[in-house]
Amino acid sequence: xxxxxxxxxxxxxxxxxxxxxxxxxxxxxxxxxxxxxxxxxxxxxxxxxxxxxxxxxxxxxxxxxxxxxxxxxxxxxxxxxxxxxxxxxxxxxxxxxxxxxxxxxxxxxxxxxxxxxxxxxxxxxxxxxxxxxxxxxxxxxxxxxxxxxxxxxxxxxxxxxxxxxxxxxxxxxxxxxxxxxxxxxxxxxxxxxxxxxxxxxxxxxxxxxxxxxxxxxxxxxxxxxxxxxxxxxxxxxxxxxxxxxxxxxxxxxxxxxxxxxxxxxxxxxxxxxxxxxxxxxxxxxxxxxxxxxxxxxxxxxxxxxxxxxxxxxxxxxxxxxxxxxxxxxxxxxxxxxxxxxxxxxxxxxxxxxxxxxxxxxxxxxxxxxxxxxxxxxxxxxxxxxxxxxxxxxxxxxxxxxxxxxxxxxxxxxxxxxxxxxxxxxxxxxxxxxxxxxxxxxxxxxxxxxxxxxxxxxxxxxxxxxxxxxxxxxxxxxxxxxxxxxxxxxxxxxxxxxxxxxxxxxx
Amino acid sequence: xxxxxxxxxxxxxxxxxxxxxxxxxxxxxxxxxxxxxxxxxxxxxxxxxxxxxxxxxxxxxxxxxxxxxxxxxxxxxxxxxxxxxxxxxxxxxxxxxxxxxxxxxxxxxxxxxxxxxxxxxxxxxxxxxxxxxxxxxxxxxxxxxxxxxxxxxxxxxxxxxxxxxxxxxxxxxxxxxxxxxxxxxxxxxxxxxxxxxxxxxxxxxxxxxxxxxxxxxxxxxxxxxxxxxxxxxxxxxxxxxxxxxxxxxxxxxxxxxxxxxxxxxxxxxxxxxxxxxxxxxxxxxxxxxxxxxxxxxxxxxxxxxxxxxxxxxxxxxxxxxxxxxxxxxxxxxxxxxxxxxxxxxxxxxxxxxxxxxxxxxxx
Numbered sequence: 001x002x003x004x005x006x007x008x009x010x011x012x013x014x015x016x017x018x019x020x021x022x023x024x025x026x027x028x029x030x031x032x033x034x035x036x037x038x039x040x041x042x043x044x045x046x047x048x049x050x051x052x053x054x055x056x057x058x059x060x061x062x063x064x065x066x067x068x069x070x071x072x073x074x075x076x077x078x079x080x081x082x083x084x085x086x087x088x089x090x091x092x093x094x095x096x097x098x099x100x101x102x103x104x105x106x107x108x109x110x111x112x113x114x115x116x117x118x119x120x121x122x123x124x125x126x127x128x129x130x131x132x133x134x135x136x137x138x139x140x141x142x143x144x145x146x147x148x149x150x151x152x153x154x155x156x157x158x159x160x161x162x163x164x165x166x167x168x169x170x171x172x173x174x175x176x177x178x179x180x181x182x183x184x185x186x187x188x189x190x191x192x193x194x195x196x197x198x199x200x201x202x203x204x205x206x207x208x209x210x211x212x213x214x215x216x217x218x219x220x221x222x223x224x225x226x227x228x229x230x231x232x233x234x235x236x237x238x239x240x241x242x243x244x245x246x247x248x249x250x251x252x253x254x255x256x257x258x259x260x261x262x263x264x265x266x267x268x269x270x271x272x273x274x275x276x277x278x279x280x281x282x283x284x285x286x287x288x289x290x291x292x293x294x295x296x297x298x299x300x301x302x303x304x305x306x307x308x309x310x311x312x313x314x315x316x317x318x319x320x321x322x323x324x325x326x327x328x329x330x331x332x333x334x335x336x337x338x339x340x341x342x343x344x345x346x347x348x349x350x351x352x353x354x355x356x357x358x359x360x361x362x363x364x365x366x367x368x369x370x371x372x373x374x375x376x377x378x379x380x381x382x383x384x385x386x387x388x389x390x391x392x393x394x395x396x397x398x399x400x401x402x403x404x405x406x407x408x409x410x411x412x413x414x415x416x417x418x419x420x421x422x423x424x425x426x427x428x429x430x431x432x433x434x435x436x437x438x439x440x441x442x443x444x445x446x447x448x449x450x451x452x453x454x455x456x457x458x459x460x461x462x463x464x465x466x467x468x469x470x471x472x473x474x475x476x477x478x479x480x481x482x483x484x485x486x487x488x489x490x491x492x493x494x495x496x497x498x499x500x501x502x503x504x505x506x
Numbered sequence: 507x508x509x510x511x512x513x514x515x516x517x518x519x520x521x522x523x524x525x526x527x528x529x530x531x532x533x534x535x536x537x538x539x540x541x542x543x544x545x546x547x548x549x550x551x552x553x554x555x556x557x558x559x560x561x562x563x564x565x566x567x568x569x570x571x572x573x574x575x576x577x578x579x580x581x582x583x584x585x586x587x588x589x590x591x592x593x594x595x596x597x598x599x600x601x602x603x604x605x606x607x608x609x610x611x612x613x614x615x616x617x618x619x620x621x622x623x624x625x626x627x628x629x630x631x632x633x634x635x636x637x638x639x640x641x642x643x644x645x646x647x648x649x650x651x652x653x654x655x656x657x658x659x660x661x662x663x664x665x666x667x668x669x670x671x672x673x674x675x676x677x678x679x680x681x682x683x684x685x686x687x688x689x690x691x692x693x694x695x696x697x698x699x700x701x702x703x704x705x706x707x708x709x710x711x712x713x714x715x716x717x718x719x720x721x722x723x724x725x726x727x728x729x730x731x732x733x734x735x736x737x738x739x740x741x742x743x744x745x746x747x748x749x750x751x752x753x754x755x756x757x758x759x760x761x762x763x764x765x766x767x768x769x770x771x772x773x774x775x776x777x778x779x780x781x782x783x784x785x786x787x788x789x790x791x792x793x794x795x796x797x798x799x800x801x802x803x804x805x806x807x808x809x810x811x812x813x814x815x816x817x818x819x820x821x822x823x824x825x826x827x828x829x830x831x832x833x834x835x836x837x838x839x840x841x842x843x844x845x846x847x848x849x850x851x852x853x854x855x856x857x858x859x860x861x862x863x864x865x866x867x868x869x
Contacts, residue, residue, distance in 0.1 A: 056524075057863070310751050331753025349751035354744040362737060363752050374734045 004030045005067055006166050006197035007052055007083075012061035014047050021047040024061070025223045027216055029166075029199055034192045036200045036208040036229070038241055039218035040439035045201045046088065048218070049168050052199075053085035054078030065166070079105075084159025085168040088437065090151050092143045099123045099139035102158050125161055133160075133187050147297030149180050156184075167191060168199045171437060173207055177295045177465045177502070185211040203439050205237055217241055238440075259286030261321055262459040263428060268306060268316035270483070276302040277314055278483035284428075289450065289460040291474025292485070293467055295502050299483035300463050301344070304432040307461070308341040309334065310349055320428065332367035337428070340421035340453075344432040344463075346410070350417045353406030357398060357416060360405045361386040364420035385423065393419035394445060411442025418449050429453050429460040435469060447473055467502075471495060524861045534858050541854030542804075545847040552842065558833050567825045577824060579710055583782065585820035586715035587612075588801060590774035591794050592812040593726045594767040595802030600730060600739050601763035602746060607652060607667030608771045609795025610674035611645040615772025616779040617678060618644030620696050620786040623703050624686060630702045637703065638776060645772015646765050648674065653764040657757050671795065682788040696786040705781040715781040719813070722770065726809040729766070739763060743807075771798070793841065800844055804851055819844065 007029045014022040022044045029035040037045045050056045052063065054072035063070055065081050072078050078085075092101050103122045113121070123139035130137045135153045143151060152172065159167060167188065173181035185200075189211055192198045200212060208215050208229050216226040217240045224240055232240075263284040270277045276299045284290045294300060305312035307326060318326040323337055334341075343349040351360050362371055362382045370385075372378035386401050395415045397408055408416060414434065421429075431450060435443040450473065454460045463480075464470050470477055477493055478485040479501040487501045554560045571577045591608050598605035605611075618640035622628065628636045648670060655661035682694040690697065705713040730736040738759040741749035750756045774794065779786050797819055804818075805811035826840035 308751070309753075331755075335753070343751065347748070349748055352741050352745035352748045352752075355740055359737060359740060360752075363741075363754065366734060366737070367753075372734070375728075375732075377732055377734050377737055 004032075005064065006031045007199075008064040008067070009048065009052065009058075010061055010064075012048065012051060012058045012063070014044075014051065014056060014059055021221055022051075022058075023221045025218070025221065027223055028226070029197050029214070031197050032192055032195050033213040034189055034198045034200060034211055036202055036212035036215040037218060038202060038205075038208055038215050038237070040203055040241060040441065043218040043241075044221040045218055046170055047221075048223075049085060049170060049199065049201055052078070052166075053083055053168060055085075079159075079162050079164070082163055082165035083168070084162060084164025084166065086152065086155040086159060086170060086172060088170040090155050092151055092154060094144045095142065097140050097142050098137060098146075098154050098157075099126060101143060101154060102126060102139075102161055105158050105162055122161070126157055129157055129160055133190070134183070135187075149176050149297060152176070152184075156188075164196075166197045166199070168201065170201045171203070172200065173202065173204060178467050178499070179295065179502075181207070203241070205234055208237070209234065241440075259288065259457065259459075262286045263326075263461070264317070264319045264321065265307075266317045266319070268303070268314055268318065270299075270302060271313045271315050276483055277306070277316075280316070280480075280484045282478055282485050284459045284461055286427075286459050287454060287457050288475040289454050289462055289473050291470035291477045292461070292463040292480050293470040293477055293498055293502060294465070294480035298480050300432070300465065300480060302483075303480070304343065304430065304463050307430050308343055308349075308432075310343070335365070335367055335424065338424055338426045338458075340418075340426035340429045340458075342414075342417055342421060342429070342431040342434045344436060346413050346417060347406065351405045351413055354404055356402045357390070357395075357405050357408075358383050358386045358401040360416065361389060361401075361420050361423075364423040389419035389423060390416070393422075393449070395419060411438045411445075414438060414442065414446060418446065422449065422453065425456060426453055426458050429458050430463075431460065432463045433465060434462070435464075435466070467495070467498065471498075524863060526859055526861045529858055537854050537857050538806075538851065541850040542847065545843075545850035548850070549843040549846050552846070553829070553835070553839070556833075556835055556839065558829065558835065567821070571821050571825050571828075575710070577828075579712055581817065581820045581824050582712055582716050584823050585817050586713075586719040586781065587774040587777040587794065588797055588816035588820050589719040589723060589813050590770050590777060591798030592801030592805065592816045593723060593809055594770035594774065595798040596805065596807040596809055596812050597726060597729070597763045597770070598767035599802050600743050600807050601760045602743055603653065603656065603760055603764050603767075604664045605649065605652075605667050605764060605767055606664055606795065606799065607649065607670045607674075608767075608774075608798040610667070610671035611648040611768045611771035612775035612778075612794055613671075613674040613678050614648040615641035615645035615775030616786055617681065617775075618772065619776045619779055620686065623699050624696065630700070633700070633703050634705070634780070637780060638773065641772045641776035642769040643772070645775065646769040648772070649764050649768025653761055657760060678786075679788055682786070686786065688785070694788045695783075698785050699780060703780060704784055705777070713781045715777045718773075719777075722773070723809050723813045726766075726770075730809060735759060735762060774798075796841075797844070800848055803848060 005028055007027065009025065009027040011024040011026060012022055013020070013024060025044065025048055027037070027048060037049070039045050047056065051058050054075040054077055063072065065083070070081065093104065099119055099122050103119055106122065126137065126139040135157065137150065137153055137157065143154065146154065169188065172184060176184060185207060188198045188200070192213070200207065202208060212229050214226065215229045215237075217224045217237070219241065229237070261283050265280060265282045268277050268280040269275065278299070280299070280303060282290070292300065292303070302312055302314070306314045307318060309326070309329070309331070320326055320337065326339070329337070347353050358379070362377075365371060365385070371382050383401050390398050390401070393415045395408070395412050397412050405413060405416060429450060434446050434450065438446065450460055450462065462470065462473055471493070475491055477489040477491070477498060479487045479489070479498060481502065489498055550563050553563060571581060591612065594608055594611070595605065619637040622633065622637045622640050649667075652661070652663045652666040652670065655666055656663045679694075682696070686696045688695055688697045705715050707713055730739060738749070738754045741752070741754045742756055742759050746756065801812050801815040801819060804815040822840050822843055826835075826837055829835040829839065830837050
């Protein structure tokens with residue numbers, strides 16, 4: 001056996017409630033390399049890595065770490081063997097500080113002394129490590145005060161300080177801006193150069209081509225192939241990941257004339273201590289997609305919350321021409337007007353995971369009386385509509401409308417959200433990172449829906465930290481920085497200029 | 507590498523624990539039933555140790571209580587207020603509102619009903635409907651403060667509802683030893699209700715409270731399963747954060763469910779006063795609040811299951827009394843059995859939420 005192998009998995013299988021997530025998957029990663037694990041949503045990438053991280057027990061096959069056979073009893077044991085995983089959904093305790101979270105994770109390492117003393121030592125370690133790898137992090141900051149990109153850095157510091165030599169990053173760039181992603185990937189590439197093994201779980205071709213030394217491709221629970229990324233063309237990689245029928249590249253956005261103004265946001269400012277929004281002004285016209293680009297943490301989430309009616313303390317106005325201020329509308333009124341909201345956090349503010357698909361769908365039209373009066377819910381009508389929407393919006397993995405919506409994969413959950421929000425033709429669409437974590441096909445489906453809404457005259461606001469998405473979708477682009485729109489661009493826009501605007505205004 | 511301490515499996519098989527996504531309902535029911543049976547077996551063992559002959563146990567509990575007409579009617583007699591408090595618990599708990607004030611609301615319901623009798627409000631024919639309305643209104647009022655405090659100021663309802671129980675008990679004692687004391691004798695209870703102030707008998711020792719209880723159970727079933735409020739309640743129950751984001755009127759839903767809960771607890775108070783005691787007494791409330799929580803818990807907040815759980819608890823009450831008489835077993839034993847059942851059912855939840863899987867070892 002080759003002595004260089006950091007991880008070797010052979011013919012591993014895993015079943016969830018009868019669904020075969022992994023079947024005879026093989027995977028080998030060597031020390032000193034960045035190894036990309038490429039595949040669409042639901043291909044089994046995360047499941048495979050969760051087995052390496054000791055979170056799932058495999059049903060068959062074997063696992064070797066550093067060429068030794070191991071049986072992991074749990075994540076702690078994996079950590080002891082130097083395996084550290086940064087999950088797509090962070091595992092941080094929100095009301096606690098960075099240092100406290102990291103200390104909590106060091107349980108398996110002998111630490112002695114008083115709690116304060118240990119906390120101080122950990123804080124020093126965090127500063128030292130952060131400096132070494134070029135992160136800027138305050139060990140005393142509370143997790144809930146950090147942006148998603150910062151939380152991710154905390155997660156990485158957490159596993160590094162726990163002594164990880166095999167670093168697994170699950171979709172690390174999904175939540176990052178282009179520049180943040182570049183920084184991160186360059187940093188982890190540095191770890192590999194120093195001898196660690198880095199596994200990059202991703203569905204982004206670009207990340208693979210630019211940073212990976214080796215790539216393993218997964219499709220429906222199987223590992224299809226492992227190869228060097230520079231040995232194949234992009235087309236071939238795409239073909240391997242999505243199978244034969246690759247989605248078509250979308251056509252360039254035609255230049256169009258904007259309709260009448262529909263939404264006017266004036267002087268939107270956060271009233272809390274932290275000025276996340278600072279005198280934000282924008283006008284959104286009918287029949288256009290207005291894209292908001294910007295580095296994450298510049299007030300995008302707060303803007304999305306304020307517009308979508310999720311509690312957020314702001315002052316200023318959000319006037320919907322001819323209707324009134326958005327802030328004054330309750331859910332029923334929003335639905336009646338045709339306001340569709342696609343929030344970034346699918347299971348945090350759009351879908352109730354433990355409830356059925358039908359229940360989740362019903363809320364889209366519950367106020368109009370279509371599903372019966374208050375004292376009687378027409379379940380039949382709800383299910384008929386939901387079934388129709390599931391078919392029309394191509395939501396897959398629906399075995400029954402009574403199944404929990406949490407059982408849907410990310411892309412299908414997002415399609416369900418859109419199906420509900422678009423159950424009436426929308427007039428105003430508010431979308432925040434709508435394709436985050438979605439695979440190529442699902443992303444294209446979501447974007448197609450947004451374009452169709454625009455073509456039908458809806459005003460579409462697309463807030464996204466993915467510049468590619470904004471570039472591909474928007475008719476006009478506003479760059480958001482420090483809580484306000486600093487510059488606007490019309491298509492065709494200069495990508496370089498937008499990138500400059502994103503980072504220059506601080 | 508020495509730092510890689512490798513585990514060599516000592517035994518070839520081991521077990522892992524996995525979180526289950528979903529479990530078919532009949533399996534859930536089976537596990538639940540199994541845990542109840544286990545609880546009853548443990549309870550039986552305790553009773554045998556306490557001196558009840560093992561052979562008599564089945565006789566006392568099952569045959570004599572359920573197959574004897576008189577005992578059966580006393581089970582049903584006992585059951586209706588328990589069904590009410592159980593349903594009241596189901597409603598509040600579904601709104602994620604820990605209403606531990608069922609007892610206080612029940613007491614106030616009974617006080618409200620008795621006030622109607624004390625002040626002779628309404629014609630005799632209208633007396634009972636008025637009492638029912640007063641009982642429900644007073645129970646509801648006793649729940650208003652905690653729910654508003656929770657919704658407006660985030661005051662923890664566990665503390666506020668629990669404390670209001672003590673206030674209710676002391677108001678009751680104040681009335682029993684003071685203004686409402688029966689002038690005929692010096693005992694601390696109200697004067698007997700007039701005959702038209704009692705829940706009418708239906709023969710066989712059954713009063714109107716059983717049909718009322720069943721009717722209310724169906725009403726609650728409609729509320730949580732068929733009405734729009736039920737859909738809202740599911741969101742509030744399972745994903746409160748999502749609920750408000752997707753347009754569920756969370757505060758209104760909680761308010762509605764909790765006030766409904768308080769009204770039902772008030773009705774339970776009336777069922778004891780006008781259906782069992784025939785007057786307001788100072789001791790009737792003992793244990794009802796706890797039993798209500800327990801019933802809702804055993805029934806997993808399902809109104810139909812709560813009705814059956816209430817019957818089970820009523821059987822325990824009745825059997826407990828006869829054990830007390832025949833074997834000098836203290837009545838506290840009934841509460842012990844309740845507690846054993848709760849622990850067994852609570853533990854069964856673990857098996858419903860997790861899967862234990864045998865993993866093949868071997869390399």
